[in-house]
Amino acid sequence: MEATRVRITVNGVEHVRLVPSTMTLLEFLREDLQLTGAKEGCGKGECGACTVLLDGEPVASCLVLAAQCSGRSVTTVEGLAPPEEGRLHHVQQAFIDHGAVQCGFCTPGMVMSAVALLEQNPLPTRDEIRVAISGNLCRCTGYQSIVEAIYDASRRSAKAERAEKAEQLSGEPR
């Protein structure tokens, strides 16, 4: 089988590997790097369980070839809150607080779609959230708790940002 040498940065770490030309990014993450957070639910880009960020954009990693990712940067759910930091990303924490997790199989993809949304639109409306996660299927929750979690996370992070700015301002010399 034809192989391609790739250099892919995943969660800030650069990996140089020889991969089969037919290997998807999802297979590369799950099998070569043992990053099993992204899941395969359909293999056709229909369910969103494999969503990761490619150069900051959400993609269905089952539809992207690993070879296409050379020289690019991938963020998976494992990269949001490195265990050594000891705390969760605010979207992850909001998912827990709002009961937005049941079986959890859709959760990593759902979280990544939410993170991507908030990067581009820090204060989305509930309708904008529904559109942003409409490519992520969930069979357990009925979505309402997920929408609430993302809405809450966006407001929390906006509040935190304001507080940080206020702190900076008050710390500046007069």
Next chain:
Amino acid sequence: MSTTSAPDKLRWVGKPVPRVDAVGKVTGATKYMGDLTFPGMLWGRVLRAAHPHALIKSIDTSKAEKVPGVVRVLTHKDVKGLNGYGIAVPDQPVLCHDKVRYMGDAVALVIAETREEAAAALDKIEVVYEPLPVVDDPERAMLPDSPLVHEGGNIHLHTHIERGDVEAGFAASAVIVENTYRLPRQMHAFLEPEQGVGVSDGNGGVTVYCGAQHPYRDQMQISRALGIKPSRIRVVASPVGGAFGGKDEITLQILLAMGALATGRPVKIVLSREESVVAGWKRHPMVIHMRTGAAADGRILAHQVRLVSDTGAYASLGGPVTNLALEGCTGVYRMENILMDGYCVYTNNGVAGAFRGFGQLQANYAMEHQMDLLAEALGMDPVAIRRVNALRGGDVNPLGHTMVENVGALSVLDAAERCDLWARRHELEAEPPSEPWKRRAVGLAVEMQGTGLGVGLPDYGAAKIDLVRGPDGRPRWRVGLSCPEIGQGNSTTYAQMAAEGLECDVGDVEVYVGDTSAGPDSGSCTASRSVYTGGNAIFHAATAMRELLRKKAPAVLGCTEEEAAQAELSEIARAAVAKGITLSADGAFIWPESKYKLQGVFGLPHIINTYIAHVALVEVDVLTGQVEVLRSFAAIDCGKVVNPQGVQGQSEGGMVMGMGYALMEDTLIQGGHTLTKNFSTYIIPTSLDAPLMETVTCESFEPTGPWGAKGVGEAVMVPIAPAIALAIRRATGALMDHAPSTSERVFTKGGVRLGG
């Protein structure tokens, strides 16, 4: 979510404790069974049938075995024990020998170094078939001249239930409504396709990692098929990426064990979505004919039912589903005169088995339509007719059981009547729609869901609790029982109940579920039974542990019996682990059964019921027939609520799944071939389809339940479907007797009138 409950002194039960498994799931750290990797792991692929119904004349694997990378190709000859599985009847071959009965039948298992090599070898297996006529219509399958799917006949089960005198009841009726309802083949659509790994211990034993719903029964079925002792088989079935009944039966467990034992190496199998759809179980499509007579005051005087259920190629739980559907055909109502016949029929239309609701969804859809139609005929209010007929505590129900348990039909009906959607329905229906060509209407339906396995089926649960010393030197409580975590949150409710019973902090409890090596058999995660059964087992184990600790207290604390009696349990536990003492206690529970036995009817009646009412506000586009559910409401009596967030999550997820059933979901099979193999053609609700949902719990105390709790997992998806369909009827006049209510059906049902 709001609840109505009396204040209590409970510390953990009823409190919003965060899920114990949530951190692992939001960080991606949780390993599902298909995420596991072992050194030297091989890949398995299953060869499925090439025809929906055919005799196998020969199987030649010699060319496949020569494909580079192939380690073994297994066929029926390698099944050393019983070549069959099935929860009720083991009529489904592990690997087919002489006949295939549906496109998902497994014929061979290829094991190779890589997935690609296994796939290449599948094409090289030569199977010679002699195709047989395809049996795809359950009504025709019952005729004496039909080709046979199984030699014993195509009718797997016929159940006849008769009480009172229906003819006299119909004669006395002021109105009679009669209709035929056609219900779809819904797919579970769990996001995690069936997958797992089999690992041999090199000594004739095997561990099977495969997400499922009853690890001990899987162990038994593996043992029976392989001809090895259950004690040599460990099954790890948790966590599961969604199941909903679709992983109750054996999926890959036997093949994983066979592959691992045959090669001596770990073997992984991961089904593609398409393979999962073709091979996996579905909700039984049913045709339900109902004739119901009522007096002028709305009382039901006679009810006649004929139900035909398509179980597909193998029995699985088709029989019990048919029987529970018949029970559901009596709704939440008093009926003295009933005559019901249910037929569970074999065809070559895939396979059908357990699915959340277990026959009650089909039945409730039909029954609740009958109630609204009776109300229309009598000029009654939909709630009023339901209230007149609703079962009360102490009633003898239609199947003959005297209802001494908690009966919540009226309390959920009252809550639904009071909710904003129903109380203001005329106002909401008159509100201007989002577009002039749309119409709004509200529908309501009510259900009771029989929980537990039912009369005649041993239904039990056991749990164990170990007191051990944690890494910080403090006591840790390890709670083990087999009901897996399939997403519903039972591991969290178990931790809450254990903490309540052990008088400890919930953070000091570790729950181990779904692993035959970590806890005793607490049965299946089905039939809304895991909180009730597992919780009762934990209650008894915790009681035994408390007694044990109290007995040992004087010695552990080095004090008198009187002083020890004053000590807190946590203090005794702390002193015990400090001295290096570890303790274990077991608890077990057996379900109560009705004293009333129905002659010749397996599993009925059920006696512990969840009660639920749903209300839905829909908007129908009269130009296209498209239906949107704008808002929905649930009133639930599931006994004592153990975890409010858990109940709300079940309720909302159930409403949306039931909405999918009502509006869009049907696995289409034509001539035995599945047409809707992935989410591009089998459409389930997305975030854009889900309505705004409200849930209210009408708490009650079930005396036989752990801390008063009952189950909730299934009822949450049931009456929402008829509530939506009845709202469509109010909006358009169309009787949606053929679910799902797709745009095409709503459009063509005649309810669409331009400018009407």
